[in-house]
Amino acid sequence: MTVKAILERKGHDVFTIGPNERLSTAIQMLAEHRIGAVVVTNGDRKIVGILSERDIVRQVGRDGAAALDRSVREVMTPKVSICNENHTVNEVMEIMTKGRFRHLPVEKNGQLDGIVSIGDVVKRRIEDVEREAEQIREYIATA
Template identity: 70%
Template sequence: MTVKAILDEKGRDVVTIAAGKTLAEASALLAERGIGAVVVLSGDDRIGGILSERDIVRAVGKEGAAALGKPVSSVMTARVKICHEESTVDEVMQIMTKGRFRHLPVEKDGRLDGIVSIGDVVKRRIEEVEREAADIRSYIGTA
């Protein structure tokens, strides 16, 4: 199973934010959309960073409520790990596990093309395991 299959089913829409917006605005956007991260675009749909709930909580924990007035660019992760349509579910799981993050932007031709979450990846992996188990049961039943 590839990232392309995930995106083909769930869609390629990604919630984005400008680097100059405040953490308060980013928090409101995350809450409004019920999501855990937003991609920061640097222009021409190029990935400039990613901001997660965890990033905001760390900033507030360190600086208090004043952190909410800071720009997204001051807290976001600028060196974003990405994947591509051809990436497999197993590859994406390894990237997410190693980096300890839950969202992975998908890049195509240098531009943002979608995003996959750990929930998307786990759902696909469970479907694969269930399909394999059904195939094995079917094979045993006909043997």
């Protein structure tokens, strides 16, 4: 199973924000859309960072309410791990586990093409395991 299959099912929509927006704006976006991260892009959907709830909590822990006036650029994670549509679910799980993060932007031709979350990956993996178990049950029943 590949990232392409996940995106075909869930879609390519990604919430993005510009690096010069205020952190308070990003927080409102995360809360409104009930998401855990937003991809930071410039005008041509080129990925320049990612801002997660974890990034925000760390900054607020350091600066208190003053953090809300900081720019997204100051708080985001600028070195973003990415994948492409040809990565397998197992490869994506390995990337996420090694990096200890839950959101992985998908890039195509140098631009943001989607995002996969740990929830997407776990859901797909469970579906695969259930399908394999059903195939084994059918094989045993017909043997």
